[in-house]
Amino acid sequence: MKMSTDRFTITAEDYLAETSALFYLNDAVTQLLEHREEFIQFGIVRYFAEYFTSVKNGNHILFREFSYVKGTAHNRVSFIHVFWKYFRQIGKNRDLLTMMEYTSLLQLLCPDFPAEMVQNTAKIVLMEDATECPMSLSDFIYSFQIQFYYEEFLESVLAIYEDLLVGKNPNTVIVPTSASSETISSEETETQEGVDSSVLLECIEGLCERFKPKHPPLSAIKEALENSTRVSYYSFLMALAKHDGISREIGALPNRSDLLIDPEMDQELERLVAQVAISPTSNSSSSAQGLKEPCRKPSPRKSLHQRKRIEMESDGSTEETDSSEN
Amino acid sequence: MAEKRRSGVAAEPKSAKAESDEEFLSQAGVDALLRSTLLKLVEARPEDPIGFLAEHFTIEASENESGGGGDGEGKYQDALEDQQLNKALWHLSLAHHSQRSAFNSNIRVAYDLLSQCGSTRSVPGGVQGRLYTEMLRCVCSDSGLSEAAAAPLLRRLRCHDYEAVPFELFRQAVLMCSAFSEYVRRARCLYTAVACHPERPAERELCVAVLNALREALDTSHGPDATRYLEASAKISPAELARAMAETRGASREQEGQSMDMHEFEDAAAALFIARVRVVN
Numbered sequence: 193m194k195m196s197t198d199r200f201t202i203t204a205e206d207y208l209a210e211t212s213a214l215f216y217l218n219d220a221v222t223q224l225l226e227h228r229e230e231f232i233q234f235g236i237v238r239y240f241a242e243y244f245t246s247v248k249n250g251n252h253i254l255f256r257e258f259s260y261v262k263g264t265a266h267n268r269v270s271f272i273h274v275f276w277k278y279f280r281q282i283g284k285n286r287d288l289l290t291m292m293e294y295t296s297l298l299q300l301l302c303p304d305f306p307a308e309m310v311q312n313t314a315k316i317v318l319m320e321d322a323t324e325c326p327m328s329l330s331d332f333i334y335s336f337q338i339q340f341y342y343e344e345f346l347e348s349v350l351a352i353y354e355d356l357l358v359g360k361n362p363n364t365v366i367v368p369t370s371a372s373s374e375t376i377s378s379e380e381t382e383t384q385e386g387v388d389s390s391v392l393l394e395c396i397e398g399l400c401e402r403f404k405p406k407h408p409p410l411s412a413i414k415e416a417l418e419n420s421t422r423v424s425y426y427s428f429l430m431a432l433a434k435h436d437g438i439s440r441e442i443g444a445l446p447n448r449s450d451l452l453i454d455p456e457m458d459q460e461l462e463r464l465v466a467q468v469a470i471s472p473t474s475n476s477s478s479s480a481q482g483l484k485e486p487c488r489k490p491s492p493r494k495s496l497h498q499r500k501r502i503e504m505e506s507d508g509s510t511e512e513t514d515s516s517e518n
Numbered sequence: 519m520a521e522k523r524r525s526g527v528a529a530e531p532k533s534a535k536a537e538s539d540e541e542f543l544s545q546a547g548v549d550a551l552l553r554s555t556l557l558k559l560v561e562a563r564p565e566d567p568i569g570f571l572a573e574h575f576t577i578e579a580s581e582n583e584s585g586g587g588g589d590g591e592g593k594y595q596d597a598l599e600d601q602q603l604n605k606a607l608w609h610l611s612l613a614h615h616s617q618r619s620a621f622n623s624n625i626r627v628a629y630d631l632l633s634q635c636g637s638t639r640s641v642p643g644g645v646q647g648r649l650y651t652e653m654l655r656c657v658c659s660d661s662g663l664s665e666a667a668a669a670p671l672l673r674r675l676r677c678h679d680y681e682a683v684p685f686e687l688f689r690q691a692v693l694m695c696s697a698f699s700e701y702v703r704r705a706r707c708l709y710t711a712v713a714c715h716p717e718r719p720a721e722r723e724l725c726v727a728v729l730n731a732l733r734e735a736l737d738t739s740h741g742p743d744a745t746r747y748l749e750a751s752a753k754i755s756p757a758e759l760a761r762a763m764a765e766t767r768g769a770s771r772e773q774e775g776q777s778m779d780m781h782e783f784e785d786a787a788a789a790l791f792i793a794r795v796r797v798v799n
Contacts, residue, residue, distance in 0.1 A: 199563045199565065200563060200613075200617055200619070200620050204560040207560060207563055208556075208559075208560065211567040211568075212567075212568070213559060213567045213568070213571060216568065216571070217552060217555075217556075217571075221543070221548065221552070224548065225539050225542070225543075228542060228546075232546065235579065235582070235583070236546055236547065236548060236551070237551065237575060237578045237579040237582050238575075238579040238582075238583070240551070240571075240575040240579075241572065241575035241576040241578070241579045243575075244568060244571040244572035244575055245572045245576065247568050247572070248568050248569050248572045266568070
């Protein structure tokens with residue numbers, strides 16, 4: 193949420209337009225009106241304080257409607273971060289999930305999250321074909337981040353790309369703001385292998401100049417296009433997704449190497465797993481999890497050990513009760 | 519701004535419910551709350567507006583909640599003072615002191631907040647000396663200055679608890695504390711630049727040369743401000759410092775002389791600054 197221009201030299205209206213303060217104030221008032229009885233009890237100023245504290249902490253987007261979740265750059269970052277935080281464990285277990293399964297997970301956090309966004313992400317990961325293939329969390333999440341955070345920008349790039357494919361003069365390109373990427377990509381045939389990357393770069397440079405919403409830093413785009421002379425739309429997006437600099441610029445996810453490391457959360461999880469393991473009904477599920485242990489990193493092994501101990505203890509206790517009954 | 523908000527809210531359902539919404543908002547005081555909030559937001563123009571709003575509403579809410587139950591008069595006064603002090607400090611932190619007009623306006627807000635406390639007790643017209651001293655101490659510690667480093671400056675700026683501090687003195691003292699904290703930070707950077715190896719202390723002779731250059735830069739002749747600034751910045755330009763250091767190196771051939779640690783350098787640099795601060799009386 194950094195200000196690009198000097199915030200003291202612009203007019204008050206421009207300052208407010210650059211911040212998303214009005215967006216949040218509007219939403220806060222709408223929410224207040226919807227639940228007014230509840231919030232009057234709670235205290236209206238306190239309500240506003242809680243609202244903005246949760247916006248600041250980034251957990252305000254949980255279970256909200258999609259239009260709100262994508263409403264500001266900060267909301268998008270918060271959503272990507274929350275998704276990673278909640279479903280990181282899938283990556284740790286090295287589970288591969290399909291597009292449908294990722295859609296379900298996203299819809300747990302945002303009930304009306306569109307499947308189309310996940311489809312577009314799958315196209316980046318799987319290079320447009322075989323979108324039913326299962327994907328790993330780390331492949332998925334970095335591509336999802338690019339697709340979700342830069343949605344509008346990518347739509348414009350796709351329009352440029354389509355025009356270049358049919359050989360239109362890039363200088364006269366008029367960028368439609370909402371192109372349905374689905375229909376266009378299905379038209380796309382394999383007659384040509386992508387477009388000239390230097391021409392694409394030139395067009396994107398022009399786009400960035402007049403593009404209001406967020407776009408990746410130009411230096412990163414250059415690096416993504418440097419590697420080959422010809423590039424297809426999805427290989428370009430893949431290169432953006434793999435670029436560490438862009439991920440850092442967005443600031444929602446850690447570096448690829450740290451994606452699955454979070455000792456604090458692991459401890460918390462181990463504690464919860466241990467709790468669940470104590471209850472006798474979950475014994476079967478915990479032993480099923482135990483089968484997956486060999487492929488994991490060293491730290492969960494401790495929990496396996498703990499779990500065994502807990503099972504032994506609980507066994508002992510049932511015997512005791514048995515004997516007392518006898 | 520207030521019109522904007524109201525029209526934004528009314529734009530939703532254009533029916534009888536919209537009217538009752540509007541009535542509700544004005545009756546519950548949401549109208550007034552948002553209007554004053556937006557004015558404050560636009561006035562302060564913080565870099566992180568969401569953080570600003572969160573903090574602003576939190577402060578307002580805790581004021582509302584503690585406002586009702588003031589059992590002991592003295593206790594209530596103390597709590598109020600703490601609140602006002604925190605609020606004043608928070609306002610000061612919204613703009614860096616190099617953004618001079620924004621910073622000055624924030625100082626004004628802080629001053630007004632502090633002069634509201636204790637109006638029932640004593641001193642009309644001005645902030646109580648005790649609050650003023652406390653405020654300066656907090657400004658120093660909030661900007662990362664150790665108590666020992668801040669003490670000499672605070673000794674010069676402090677005044678008696680019963681005195682009333684006028685705005686201009688308040689402004690200059692707060693500005694002085696902020697500038698001093700920054701000066702000490704820069705001095706630390708200067709030291710690491712002179713030391714060049716992070717694990718080894720800097721050579722004493724080089725440090726002395728740099729400190730001398732710094733002293734000369736601060737001792738600019740009296741004249742119009744602009745000329746003095748130019749003269750000072752020319753005297754501590756990187757090239758000038760490098761020249762002073764090279765000269766020292768040339769004069770003393772024997773290498774590996776005595777060293778100076780960061781602390782000593784910092785104190786010496788701070789002393790140069792403090793020597794130029796006039797004592798408040």
